[in-house]
Amino acid sequence: MSLLSVRNLRIYYSSSRGIVKAVDGVTFDIEREETLGIVGESGCGKSTLAMGLLDILPPSANISGEIILDGENILEKEKEYLRKIRHEKVALIFQDPMTRLDPLMKIKDHFLETFRSHKRDVKEEEALRIAGNLMNSVGLSPEVLDYYPHELSGGMRQRAMIALALVFNPQLLIADEPTTSLDVIVEAQILQLMNKIKKEFHMSIILITHNLGIVAEMADRVAVMYAGKIVEIGSLADIFTRPLHPYTRGLLGSVITLESRELVTMPGEPPDLINPPKGCRFAPRCPYAIEMCMNSEPSLQEAVKGHSVACFRALELMEERDILYRGDIAEKAD
Amino acid sequence: MAERKGSLRSYILSRIILAIPMLLIIITFVFFIMRVAPGDPVAAMLGPHAPLAYKEKLREELGLTLPLYQQYLNYLAQVFTLNLGSSLTTGDSVATDIFVYYFPATLELTIFSTIVALGVGIPLGKIAAVKRDKKADVVIRLFGIIIYALPIYWFGFMLQLLFGYYLGIFPTGGRLSPGITPPPHITGLYTIDSLLTGNISTFLDALWHLALPSITLGLILSGVFIRTIRVNMLNTLQSDYVQAARARGVDEKEVINRHAYRNALVPVVTIMGMEIALLFAGAVLTETTYSFKGMGYLLVWSIQNRDYTMVQGAVIVYSIIIILFSGIIDIINAYIDPRIRY
Numbered sequence: 043m044s045l046l047s048v049r050n051l052r053i054y055y056s057s058s059r060g061i062v063k064a065v066d067g068v069t070f071d072i073e074r075e076e077t078l079g080i081v082g083e084s085g086c087g088k089s090t091l092a093m094g095l096l097d098i099l100p101p102s103a104n105i106s107g108e109i110i111l112d113g114e115n116i117l118e119k120e121k122e123y124l125r126k127i128r129h130e131k132v133a134l135i136f137q138d139p140m141t142r143l144d145p146l147m148k149i150k151d152h153f154l155e156t157f158r159s160h161k162r163d164v165k166e167e168e169a170l171r172i173a174g175n176l177m178n179s180v181g182l183s184p185e186v187l188d189y190y191p192h193e194l195s196g197g198m199r200q201r202a203m204i205a206l207a208l209v210f211n212p213q214l215l216i217a218d219e220p221t222t223s224l225d226v227i228v229e230a231q232i233l234q235l236m237n238k239i240k241k242e243f244h245m246s247i248i249l250i251t252h253n254l255g256i257v258a259e260m261a262d263r264v265a266v267m268y269a270g271k272i273v274e275i276g277s278l279a280d281i282f283t284r285p286l287h288p289y290t291r292g293l294l295g296s297v298i299t300l301e302s303r304e305l306v307t308m309p310g311e312p313p314d315l316i317n318p319p320k321g322c323r324f325a326p327r328c329p330y331a332i333e334m335c336m337n338s339e340p341s342l343q344e345a346v347k348g349h350s351v352a353c354f355r356a357l358e359l360m361e362e363r364d365i366l367y368r369g370d371i372a373e374k375a376d
Numbered sequence: 377m378a379e380r381k382g383s384l385r386s387y388i389l390s391r392i393i394l395a396i397p398m399l400l401i402i403i404t405f406v407f408f409i410m411r412v413a414p415g416d417p418v419a420a421m422l423g424p425h426a427p428l429a430y431k432e433k434l435r436e437e438l439g440l441t442l443p444l445y446q447q448y449l450n451y452l453a454q455v456f457t458l459n460l461g462s463s464l465t466t467g468d469s470v471a472t473d474i475f476v477y478y479f480p481a482t483l484e485l486t487i488f489s490t491i492v493a494l495g496v497g498i499p500l501g502k503i504a505a506v507k508r509d510k511k512a513d514v515v516i517r518l519f520g521i522i523i524y525a526l527p528i529y530w531f532g533f534m535l536q537l538l539f540g541y542y543l544g545i546f547p548t549g550g551r552l553s554p555g556i557t558p559p560p561h562i563t564g565l566y567t568i569d570s571l572l573t574g575n576i577s578t579f580l581d582a583l584w585h586l587a588l589p590s591i592t593l594g595l596i597l598s599g600v601f602i603r604t605i606r607v608n609m610l611n612t613l614q615s616d617y618v619q620a621a622r623a624r625g626v627d628e629k630e631v632i633n634r635h636a637y638r639n640a641l642v643p644v645v646t647i648m649g650m651e652i653a654l655l656f657a658g659a660v661l662t663e664t665t666y667s668f669k670g671m672g673y674l675l676v677w678s679i680q681n682r683d684y685t686m687v688q689g690a691v692i693v694y695s696i697i698i699i700l701f702s703g704i705i706d707i708i709n710a711y712i713d714p715r716i717r718y
Contacts, residue, residue: 098622100614128625141616144635145715146642152624155634159626190714206624 043113044071045213045246046095046132051107052092053087064090066270067107069342072214073247075242077247079261079278079352081293083312087270088250090125090138092218096128114215130160133207135168139199148185149202156209159361176205179242180235197228204235208243215240216248233260239247254297258261258282264291269313272342276349286351286360289324322353330355384710388703395699398690403455406691407448410684415680417464427563438464451688460689465681469493470689474671479693480564481551482670485593485662486655487565490587492594497601498644505609505640506632516602526601528658532592532665539588546588549667556581589666593658597651608640615639642713649705653698 053065065087072078080086093099095109097117108115116127128134136142143152153173157164164172174184180201191199200220207215216230217236221229235255240247257264258278265275265286274287283289292308310327313319319326325335334354342352345360353359418431418440435441439450454461460470504516518687523531540548551560551566559569559578566582612618613636621631660672666671671690678686 093619096623098619125625125627128623130625134614134620134623136620138616142620144617144621144639146638146713147634155621155626155630156624159624159630192715203620 045074045076045112046072047108047110048095049056049108049110049249051091051094051109052105053099054104055089055090055100055102057102057316058102061314063270063318064103064315065094065317068267068270068272068274070265070272072246072248074213074246075240075263077249077260079257079264080248080250080267081252081257081264082267085312085315086267087315088252089218091267092134092216092248092250095200096134096217097124098128098133098134125159129156129207129212130210131212132216133210133212134216134218135200135203135207135220137222139196139203140191140223142203145191145201148188148190149194151211152202152206153187156206160210172209173205176208177202179208179239180205181231181358188213195228196224197231200228201235202225202231204232211243214246214248216250218250219252220249222251222253223316229256236260254293266293269318270315270363271323271352273324273353274351275342276346276351280346280349284349284360285357286345286349287324287353288328288330288359292327315344324331330359384707387706391699391703391706395696398699399695402695403452403688406688407451407669407684408444408689410682411444411447415682417684420681420683421465439506439539455692461685463678463683463686465678465683465686470611473686474674474689474693476561476564476691478669478671478674481668482656482659482663482672483568484565484567484582484586485589485659485668485670488590489593489597489655489659489662492590493597493601496595497598498605500598501602501605502609502632502637504606508610513606517606520599520602520606522599523595524603526596528592528596528661529665531596532589532662535588535592536665547585548588549585551585551668552578553581553585557633572607586666587660589668592657592665593662596658597655599650600647600654601644604644605640609636610645611624612636612639642709645705645709645712649702649709652701652705656694656698 048068050069051065051068052063055062055064056208068091070078080088080091090099090103094103094105097105097109099105105117107117109117111127111131118126120128136311143149147155149172150173154166154169155170163310170187173187177184177186182198182201182205186198188196190204194202215236217270220236221232224232236247236249237260239245247260249257251257261278263275263277264281265272266281266289267273268289274281274285274290281290282294285294289308295306296308308327313323313326319336321334321336321338322328322331322340325331328335332355340352340354343351344350388564419426422431426520429613439447442450444625451461460474462469463473466473481641500516504513504520507513536548539546547553556578559566559573559575562569567579567586570576570582578589595630614634615636617639618631618635621635622628626635656671659670660675662668663670663672664676671694675687675690675694678690
C-alpha cells in the first residue's frame with residue numbers, strides 16, 4: 043500500500059471574479075521512502091496542493107476528493123484528527139524561512155509549543171533535549187535554540203525549520219520550494235541535508251519546485267503540473283530522457299545550459315484558472331495541438347509502464363523521439 | 377547585554393536632549409498666546425468694579441507693566457531654575473498646586489480610563505478579527521466607529537443623566553463624597569493612598585467617583601484600540617508564521633493567542649504612545665464635565681481667569697508628561713519586540 047494516495051483532488055478558491063480552479067482533479071501516489079518531485083510554473087497550483095495535503099487552506103478554498111494517508115481518507119476525519127496528523131505524520135517546510143518563524147519567539151519556544159500541542163506529557167527538559175539533538179542532526183549548534191529568528195541567516199532558519207519538522211519523525215515531509223530564497227551554496231547544503239535526513243528518518247519527501255535541476259538531483263519520480271493538473275508523471279529517467287508531454291518538453295527545453303546560445307521560452311501564457319480552455323489546457327500553447335485537443339480534455343493515462351501522460355498525441359510523438367527537443371517549440375514561435 | 381544597556385542609555389539621553397528645545401518652543405508659544413488673547417488677569421481677579429488705582433498697583437506688583445520681552449525673559453530665567461512661579465490668582469506655588477493636588481487626580485483618571493479602554497478595546501478587537509465579516513465583527517466595528525466619533529462632554533452628560541440622575545447608581549462629579557476626608561497625602565492618588573493607609577471605605581468611595589469619568593474617557597478611547605487590534609490581527613492571522621504554526625498542528629487557540637495576538641500587540645503599544653496626548657486632552661473635557669479636580673479642570677479654570685503663570689505651568693507639565701510617556705512606551709516596545717534595539 044502506498045504511503046499516500048491522492049485521488050481526484052480538487053481545490054477551488056472562490057473569488058470576486060469567479061471560482062479559481064487552482065487544483066483540478068489531481069491523482070498520484072507516493073511510496074514509502076520515495077522522493078516525488080512536483081514541478082511546474084508559478085501559479086500552476088503546486089503550493090495550493092501542498093497546503094491542501096495538510097488541509098490548511100484559507101477559508102475561501104473548497105477541497106474535495108480523497109487524500110488517503112496510511113489507508114485513511116483524512117478529508118473525512120474530524121478536525122482534531124487532522125490537527126494531530128499535521129506534523130506527527132506529515133510535516134511541511136516552506137519556501138521562505140524568513141517569515142515562517144514567529145519573530146517574537148525564540149527557536150526553542152517553537153519546539154516547546156509544538157510539543158505542547160501534540161504530546162503534553164513530554165517534559166520541558168526532555169523536549170529541549172530532543173530539540174538539541176535535532177539541531178545537531180541538521181548541522182546547527184543546540185545553542186541556536188536560544189536565538190530569535192531575526193538573529194539567524196536564511197540558511198540557518200531553513201535548517202531550524204527542518205529540525206522542527208523532524209520532531210515527531212514524520213513519515214512524509216512536504217517541501218514547498220525549500221531553497222528558492224537561498225543562495226546556491228546554501229541551497230546545495232540544504233538539499234544534501236534533506237537527502238541525509240530522508241535516509242536517517244526513513245521519510246518520503248514531496249519536493250515542490252520550479253527548478254528542474256533540483257528535481258534531477260533529488261527526486262525518484264517526477265510529476266509535472268500545468269494549470270492545476272498533473273500532465274505527466276513518471277520516473278526521473280522517464281521524464282528527463284523520454285518526456286511525452288509537449289509541456290514537459292517545453293520545460294526541459296527552457297533549461298539554460300552552457301551550450302545555450304539564446305534563451306528558449308515557450309510562447310504564450312498559462313491559462314486563466316477561472317475560465318480554463320475547454321479542451322486540453324495546454325492546447326493554446328502547444329505546437330502539436332490538433333482539433334481534438336481544443337474540444338476534449340485528455341486524461342492521465344499510462345503510456346508506458348509507470349509513466350503516465352495526459353496527451354492525445356503522446357504515443358504518436360513518442361515515435362518522433364529523435365526530434366531534437368530543444369527548439370522544437372521555439373521553431374513554432376518563429 | 378552590556379552593549380544593549382549602553383545603547384539604551386544613550387537613547388534615553390538623546391530623548392532628554394531633544395526634549396529641551398521642544399519645551400522651549402512650547403513655553404514660548406503659550407507665553408505669547410496667553411498675552412495676545414483678550415482678557416486681563418487683574419480684571420479677572422478684582423472684578424469689573426475695582427478702583428483703577430488699585431488695579432494699577434496690583435499690575436505693577438505682578439510685573440505685568442514691564443515690556444513683554446522683559447516679562448518673557450524673566451519667566452524663562454525662572455523656569456530654568458525649575459521654579460514655575462506662583463499663581464496670579466491665588467498666590468499659591470504653581471508647582472505645589474499641580475504636583476500635590478491636580479496632577480495626581482489626572483493621573484488616577486487616565487490610569488483607570490486606560491484600563492477601561494484596553495479592557496474593552498482589546499477583547500472586542502480580537503473577537504472582531506477572529507470573526508471577520510461575521511455579525512459580531514460588524515457590530516463591534518460599528519460600535520468602535522460610533523463611540524470614537526462621540527463628543528466626550530455629550531457622552532459624559534448622557535452617562536451622568538442615566539447613571540447619576542435617573543438610576544442614581546453613580547455620583548455625577550467630584551473625587552470623593554461630601555463628608556469623606558481625603559486620605560493622607562502619599563502619592564496624591566486617592567485610591568492608592570487610601571489602600572496604603574488601609575482605609576477601605578475611602579478607597580471604595582474614590583473608586584465609585586472614578587467610575588463614570590473613567591468609563592466615559594475609556595470607552596471613547598477604546599474605539600481606537602478596537603480598530604488597531606482588529607486590523608493588526610487580520611494581518612497577523614494571514615501571516616506566514618501563523619500558517620506555519622497551523623501546519624505544525626498547533627492548537628487553533630494557541631495560534632490565535634500566541635502568534636496572531638502577540639504580534640498584533642506590537643504596533644498597538646506604539647499607537648498607545650501616540651494616544652497619550654489624546655488621553656490627556658480627553659481628560660481635560662472629562663474632568664470639566666465631571667468637575668473632577670485634575671489638571672484639565674485646573675487648566676480650564678486658569679484660562680478663564682487669565683492666570684498666566686498657572687496656565688504656563690500646567691502646559692509645561694503636560695508637555696513633560698507626554699514626552700516622558702512616549703519615551704517609556706518606546707522602551708516597553710523594545711522589550712516586547714526583540715527586533716527593536718536602541
